[in-house]
Amino acid sequence: MSDLPQTGLYRLAETIAARRGADPETSWTARLLSRGPEKCAEKFGEEAIEAIIEAVKGDRERLISEAADTLYHLLVMLAARDVTLIEVEHELDRREGRSGIEEKAARK
Numbered sequence: 001m002s003d004l005p006q007t008g009l010y011r012l013a014e015t016i017a018a019r020r021g022a023d024p025e026t027s028w029t030a031r032l033l034s035r036g037p038e039k040c041a042e043k044f045g046e047e048a049i050e051a052i053i054e055a056v057k058g059d060r061e062r063l064i065s066e067a068a069d070t071l072y073h074l075l076v077m078l079a080a081r082d083v084t085l086i087e088v089e090h091e092l093d094r095r096e097g098r099s100g101i102e103e104k105a106a107r108k
């Protein structure tokens, strides 16, 4: 049992990590990873655009489905560059409590 938080997103990230080197004939994740980080990034971009389209249209069910595709492909893209979900979460933790308005003002 891993000591990572046991949310669905972490379980998915662990499944994706475990698919490295799996058979691309039987695993979609292995197939994507075998095609390299650029392909994974391209696929993430496509899925994000599909989610954007559903958000603009306002179809809730389609948006939920495309958001799930987008999150999956985001995790694959991160795995392709050896970035873990916990590292992204640490970055979010670092930002916690600091408003985006305040952060933007500090950049000027």
Ligand SMILES: N=c1c2ncn([C@@H]3O[C@H](COP(=O)(O)OP(=O)(O)OP(=O)(O)O)[C@@H](O)[C@H]3O)c2ncn1[C@@H]1O[C@H](COP(=O)(O)O)[C@@H](O)[C@H]1O
Binding pocket: 012, 015, 016, 019, 026, 027, 028, 029, 030, 068, 069, 072
């Ligand atoms: N969450 C997902 C997930 N979301 C989407 N996809 C796949 O992502 C693929 C891309 O979808 P597209 O709409 O782009 O389909 P496409 O056939 O490529 O379309 P075109 O680009 O050809 O138009 C589809 O084949 C989906 O099945 C996913 N494949 C896997 N997972 C998770 O990953 C786990 C491991 O999967 P495998 O690596 O396949 O064992 C699974 O148990 C799931 O939990």
